[in-house]
Structure formats: structure tokens, C-alpha cells
Amino acid sequence: MVLTQSLFCLMLTVGGTVSALPQPLRDSGINLSIAAKLNFSGLTSIIEADRARAHRLKNHVNLLGLAGGKRQTTNVDVTNGAVTYTATVNIGEPATDYTLLIDTGSSNTWVGAGKKYAPTSSSKDTGKAVSDTYGGGAFSGEEYTDKVDLGNGLVINSQSIGVANETSGFSGQDGILGIGPTDLTRGSIEGSDETVPTVVDNLASQGTIGSNAVGMFFAPYEEDASGVLTFGGADSSLYTGDLHYTSVTKTSPANQYWGVDQSISYGNTNILSQNAGIIDSGTSMILLASDAYEAYQKATGAAEDQRTGFLTLSKEQYGNLQPLNFNIGGNTFALSPNGQIWPRSLNTAFGGDEDSVYLVIGDLGSQSGDGFDFINGYTFMERFYAVFDTTNSRIGLANTQYTNSESN
Numbered sequence: 001m002v003l004t005q006s007l008f009c010l011m012l013t014v015g016g017t018v019s020a021l022p023q024p025l026r027d028s029g030i031n032l033s034i035a036a037k038l039n040f041s042g043l044t045s046i047i048e049a050d051r052a053r054a055h056r057l058k059n060h061v062n063l064l065g066l067a068g069g070k071r072q073t074t075n076v077d078v079t080n081g082a083v084t085y086t087a088t089v090n091i092g093e094p095a096t097d098y099t100l101l102i103d104t105g106s107s108n109t110w111v112g113a114g115k116k117y118a119p120t121s122s123s124k125d126t127g128k129a130v131s132d133t134y135g136g137g138a139f140s141g142e143e144y145t146d147k148v149d150l151g152n153g154l155v156i157n158s159q160s161i162g163v164a165n166e167t168s169g170f171s172g173q174d175g176i177l178g179i180g181p182t183d184l185t186r187g188s189i190e191g192s193d194e195t196v197p198t199v200v201d202n203l204a205s206q207g208t209i210g211s212n213a214v215g216m217f218f219a220p221y222e223e224d225a226s227g228v229l230t231f232g233g234a235d236s237s238l239y240t241g242d243l244h245y246t247s248v249t250k251t252s253p254a255n256q257y258w259g260v261d262q263s264i265s266y267g268n269t270n271i272l273s274q275n276a277g278i279i280d281s282g283t284s285m286i287l288l289a290s291d292a293y294e295a296y297q298k299a300t301g302a303a304e305d306q307r308t309g310f311l312t313l314s315k316e317q318y319g320n321l322q323p324l325n326f327n328i329g330g331n332t333f334a335l336s337p338n339g340q341i342w343p344r345s346l347n348t349a350f351g352g353d354e355d356s357v358y359l360v361i362g363d364l365g366s367q368s369g370d371g372f373d374f375i376n377g378y379t380f381m382e383r384f385y386a387v388f389d390t391t392n393s394r395i396g397l398a399n400t401q402y403t404n405s406e407s408n
Contacts, residue, residue, distance in 0.1 A: 046350075047309045050283050050377065051365055056134060057105055057278065058253060058372040087177055090149040091161065092120035098174040102229075104216075104388065105257060105282045107178040107185045107198045108132050109148070110139055110162030113170035117163040122147040129190035130162040134176075137169020143189060148199065154231065156202045162188075179214055181390065183256060200390065203231060212390040216281060217400065218382040221343045222407035239385035239398035246329025248393045251276035251371045258388050258395055260328050262374070264292060267322030271295035274327075275373040279386060279395060283377030285360050286335075289368035296324075296361055308352050310342075311359040318357045326376070333397060336404050339383045343408045 086099050091111065096118045098111045108130070111117050119125075124145045131140035141164040148159040164175065178184070178198060185196040197205070204212035209232030217238040219225035228238055236243075249259040254276035264272040272292035288296060297304070300321060302311040313321065321337035342350065342358045352358055360379040366372075383403050387396035 046284050047362055050285050050287060050362060050375075053105070053134070053280075053283055054287055054364055054372075054375055057257060057280070057375075058366075086173060087150065089177060090151070091146050092118060093122040093147050094120060095147070095149060096120075099172075100175050100177040101173050102177050102179060103134075103282050104180050104214075105184075105278075105280050106132060106134065106176060107180040107182055108162055108188050108196065109159065109175070109177050109199055110141070110164055111175040112141060112162075112164030113139065113167040114172070114174040117144070119144070120146075122157075124158075126160075128192070130188055131190070132162070132188050134169065137167065139164040139167045139170075139175070141165040150199070154203060154208060156199060156206070156208075159199060159202055160196045179388075181257060200231065204391070209233075213387055213392075215385065215387045215396075216381060217385050218281075218378065219400075219402050220339075220382050220405050220407045222345065223402055223405060225402070234385075234387045234396060239400050240403075241399050243385070243387065243396045243398040244329060244331040245387075245389070245392075245394045245396045246331075248395060249276040254278050254372050260395055262326050262328045262376075264288070264327070264374070265325045266296055266299045267325075269295070269299050271299065272368060272373065275368055276371050277374030277376070278372070279376045279381065281378055281381055283375045284379065285362040285375075285377050286380050287362045287364040287375040287377065289364050289366060289373040291368050292373070293361065293363040300359070302359055305352070305356070305358070308350055308358065310350075310352070311361060312352075313341075313357040313359065315355075315357065324361070326380075328397060331397070333384055333399070334403075335380065335383060338406045338408045339379070339403075341408050 086101055088097050089100050090097050098115055100111070126143045126145060128143045129140070130143040132138065139162060141162055144161050144163050145158045146161055148156045148161065179200055182195050182198055182201055185198065186193060188196060200212055200214060203209045211233050213233050215230035215234045217228040219227065228235060234243055246260055249255050249261045251261070257278040257280065259276055259278045261274055261276050263270065263274040272288065297311060300313065301317050302313050305312040318337065318341070321340060323334040323336055324340055326333045326335065340359055340361065342360055344357065347354050347356060347358065350358065364374065383400070385398045385400050389396060
């Protein structure tokens, strides 16, 4: 069974500079609507998609071949996740519009998975081969530079884009708009170990935005609220209290992404000592190293549901559920009991029982201590505001008005 529901539209706003003491940013920025949908083809598929993505992210270094930076490929459907975000991006002059997935876990922008690229007067073929791999799927083709218009003034006149002649694992989208760290582009151009400036890099370097940073705000599924992506910094109207920054981890392989060092406790019980992992909007669940996952399961008394693959609680156990505390940079971000469960209105869409309680915590599939011990995915980010700041190599987090929402 497949459930597709409109989740929210994301508004992209161009902000000012992110500083050590964040200043309020102008709210009359440049807005761009982005379509987001919640897609389920059964709980097991969500878990499998998240684990496949985690495997690819964790092993990114090993995916780089020795011959000319050519990358190996995998073959799992990249669009088979719980939440996908797409932007309509205009490329060329005159422009052709393409529907692109937004991905914080990759950084190349490319087209051709669905609608084919249409060269125009602004297009320039660099003559270089380009490729990338994903948690499911891959593309390969030629690099072009072209005019890219995200809408309402977010225009780049000479953006590197991949033009795919071969793709796998994509359906319903034309390609990807990559907004991850720039270093993720290294090795994507055949024969070169140089990085490729991302869309956000170029918006910052040409002065369209004041800082090379992106703020991300989401709300829980049951809340009637739009998400907001802020190019250029943070929007102080979208979070409560202070915005706390921590440096990107130095531990590999998490340091290739938006990685942090964190420890986790369930109530007063420590389940993960301080280790490195990542924050990733492209992962649906919160994935923990197997030993931490088992400690969480034991502490909560949850059982693994054989039909769905998710951890499940009785209503009595849910009533006794404690906060799951993420200690990042000396600050604690407490995920409430309600934040640890899937929206119960979607239970039957998951293939589960209407009256059951299913948890959003999953098993990463490897033990802690290898530099990639967790992924704080979308279900984490819908409770906490995040800023990914390339300029200062740091990540900011804050509570929002929905941190303690009881909507699930």
C-alpha cells in the first residue's frame, strides 16, 4: 500500500549573516515554494531505505574508485523514503523547469533522470564526465555550466550541473539539488580531485546571500504549519530561546557531512557515550548504533514488531516513556515522548495496527565507535531548528514552538 499526502510547502528565505551571537534576520526575504510529500510503502521499506542511505553515507570514502575519481554505483530506489522535498528549478535561457529533490546529504546538482536537459544559449559543455551515487541509485553524464534560477532573485549565472545520460533508482523527479557540504563533490568530476562549488556556495560568493549557511525549520506532521528553508542564515522568528552552535565534528567519516559529536541518554540512563554522527534531513528516522539501539529498547521495554519492523510500545509503556536527551556541544536537546513516536493517525498506512504505538528510533546496523554512530533524521529535525553554516564550519540547533508538541 502506498500513501502519498501533501505534508507542507517549504518557503525559502534569504537571510543575513550568521554570527556567533545570532542577530535577527530580515523576514522579507526571497521566497520559493517547495513541494514536500510523505510517502509510505510500508514501514519495512522506510527502515530499509534509511539503512541503505546510511550505508552509502557511511561508506562514501570507499565509494571513490582509484581510477580518475570515478565512483562506484549502487542500485536501490533513492525516492523510496518517508519524506521527499522537491523544488522547481529553472535552468537555461530561455529556461526549462525541472523538479529536483533537495538533499543535505549530497552536494552535486544535476538533471536528466526524468525530463531531459535542453541546452540553450546560456549552456556550456565543459567536456568533463560527472557522476555520483546515493543511498539508492546513481547518475553519470557530462558536466555543463548554466544559468540556474531557484526563483524570486535566487539566480546563479554559471552553475556547474550534471547532465545525466544514465540514472538508476529515480522516479518522479528530474534530478537533485544538492545543498550538502562542498567536499562531497570531490571526485565527482572524472579525472579531478577538485571540489565543485555548490548552489549555496555560488549564491554566497556572488553576494546574493550574506553568509554561506542554510537554516531549516520543519513542524510535526499533525501540526498545520509550513516548513521554512532559509538561504543565508537563521530566521529568529522560527526558533525559541537561544541558537546553540557546535563545530562540525573532526571524526571521520561523519566530518564529511553535517556531523556533530553527541551523547544520548534515555531519562537518566546513558545509552550512547559521546561519539560522532550526522544530522540529515534525507533520513526519515533517528538511527542509532546497534548497541545504543539495544540499550534504548531495553530501557523503554519496547518490542520489535515482526510485521512492520518498528519498535512498538503498549499504551501503558508509552505513558511511562521518558525524554530522549541529545547532548550536543554542551547543550541538551530533549526529544519528548511524543516526539519519539510516529503520528498515530498514520498507523494503518504504515501497515500497522490502528491502536499501536510505533517508535521513530531505528537500528543503524553497526556498533558504536566507528565515527558514524547515529543519524538524527527528519523526525529529529521536525522538533529542533537547525542551521548548517559552511562559513564557520558549524551547526546551530534550537528549540521551536513545536519541540514539545503532543500532536503525534
